[in-house]
Amino acid sequence: MTMATKQEIFKEKLQEYLGADKAGKGSILDAVCSITRVERKSAIRRFRTLQLRPRSWQEHRGRKKVYDHRTTAALKEVWATANRICAERLHPVIPEYVRILKRDGMWSHEEASTRLLLQASLGTLKSRIAGFENIKRRGGRGTTKSSDLKEIIPIRRGPWQNPPPGWGEVDTVAHCGYTISGDFCYTVQYTDVATIWTVLAAQWNKGEEATLGSIERVKTRLPFPLLGIDPDSGSEFINWHLKGWCDLHKVDMTRTRPYMKNDHARIEQKNYANVRQMVGYTRFDNPRHALTLNELYDVLEDYINFFIPSLKCVEKVRVLSRRIRKYDTAQTAYQRVLVNPDIDPKVKERLQQKYATLNPLILKQKCDLILRKLLKIPTRLR
Numbered sequence: 001m002t003m004a005t006k007q008e009i010f011k012e013k014l015q016e017y018l019g020a021d022k023a024g025k026g027s028i029l030d031a032v033c034s035i036t037r038v039e040r041k042s043a044i045r046r047f048r049t050l051q052l053r054p055r056s057w058q059e060h061r062g063r064k065k066v067y068d069h070r071t072t073a074a075l076k077e078v079w080a081t082a083n084r085i086c087a088e089r090l091h092p093v094i095p096e097y098v099r100i101l102k103r104d105g106m107w108s109h110e111e112a113s114t115r116l117l118l119q120a121s122l123g124t125l126k127s128r129i130a131g132f133e134n135i136k137r138r139g140g141r142g143t144t145k146s147s148d149l150k151e152i153i154p155i156r157r158g159p160w161q162n163p164p165p166g167w168g169e170v171d172t173v174a175h176c177g178y179t180i181s182g183d184f185c186y187t188v189q190y191t192d193v194a195t196i197w198t199v200l201a202a203q204w205n206k207g208e209e210a211t212l213g214s215i216e217r218v219k220t221r222l223p224f225p226l227l228g229i230d231p232d233s234g235s236e237f238i239n240w241h242l243k244g245w246c247d248l249h250k251v252d253m254t255r256t257r258p259y260m261k262n263d264h265a266r267i268e269q270k271n272y273a274n275v276r277q278m279v280g281y282t283r284f285d286n287p288r289h290a291l292t293l294n295e296l297y298d299v300l301e302d303y304i305n306f307f308i309p310s311l312k313c314v315e316k317v318r319v320l321s322r323r324i325r326k327y328d329t330a331q332t333a334y335q336r337v338l339v340n341p342d343i344d345p346k347v348k349e350r351l352q353q354k355y356a357t358l359n360p361l362i363l364k365q366k367c368d369l370i371l372r373k374l375l376k377i378p379t380r381l382r
Helices: 003-019 021-034 040-052 070-082 087-103 112-117 123-129 208-222 241-250 261-279 288-305 331-339 344-356 362-376
Strands: 167-175 185-192 198-204 228-230 311-318 322-327
Touching: 003 040, 003 123, 003 198, 021 040, 021 185, 070 087, 070 112, 070 123, 070 344, 087 288, 087 362, 123 208, 123 331, 167 208, 185 288, 198 208, 198 288, 208 241, 241 344, 261 288, 261 362, 288 331, 288 344, 288 362, 331 344, 331 362
Parallel strands: 167 228
Antiparallel strands: 167 185, 185 198, 311 322
């Protein structure tokens, strides 16, 4: 029985206790002590305390409440604008989100609530966000198969050893729904190892030429030179079309070990965070879907790279049978580019000029609008 329940019992019996004679008070005390497991003298003192309290008295237990519903509402708006990321990634970028939304006249919360939101600790954000409703999407099917030509591409072994910007992991995401029969759309995702910069490209089916076109889109949209790609052992990547293109454009190519997803842990996580969380597991088996997906990705790339922070593991320590991972402060890909000394200052200046024109809420609204347009396109297989 909780203390609050015991208090309610004493309050309910108070008037009866005060109006009873000596024998009646003894009976009430016997009943109350039997139910609440409180000592008799403690019960008498509790009734006495309740009797002497003024009618206007209000009980205030615990710490003083600092963050009210208005602050929580402001946090929920920023959290939704950031595509419902975790508190660890959201906490460092809240001031920047608020600044941009204020700049564009899209922040309607009171100054007091805003001030409290900006001073909230990581623990406070975690406890508040844990109570927000979040959508968990169900899983899909895998489509990766090893290629007969995989021997032509060297295997990358071990973790990345701080490569320069331009080296990234590449993977495909299948938009097949519940079945892999027939043709459908794929998303090719590139994630830079050094800066976590992401480029997305949608294509119709998993053909070699379609995948080559997606890699060309990656090279075109990447703000710095593409130096190397590291796909899995799927046949869409391990073929002479892509290998010849990489040799022609002086792009190094390696691959991960077959069936070893931990070799691609970075891109595997981004497949969910960037693609599945936005478009889900719906089947897209109409060529028009690929065109609309690329229209979505033109906006989504700016939203992810400029406004969605990510954590990087900087150290792994083995303690007995456990591995303890330590992460850096959450930063956006744009912030990582600005502090990277290997990137041309002209590239940084161009990105800064672009960043000054962007707003995360507007980008998120554009993504949602294109997504609704995408879902209205009819599918061939229901």
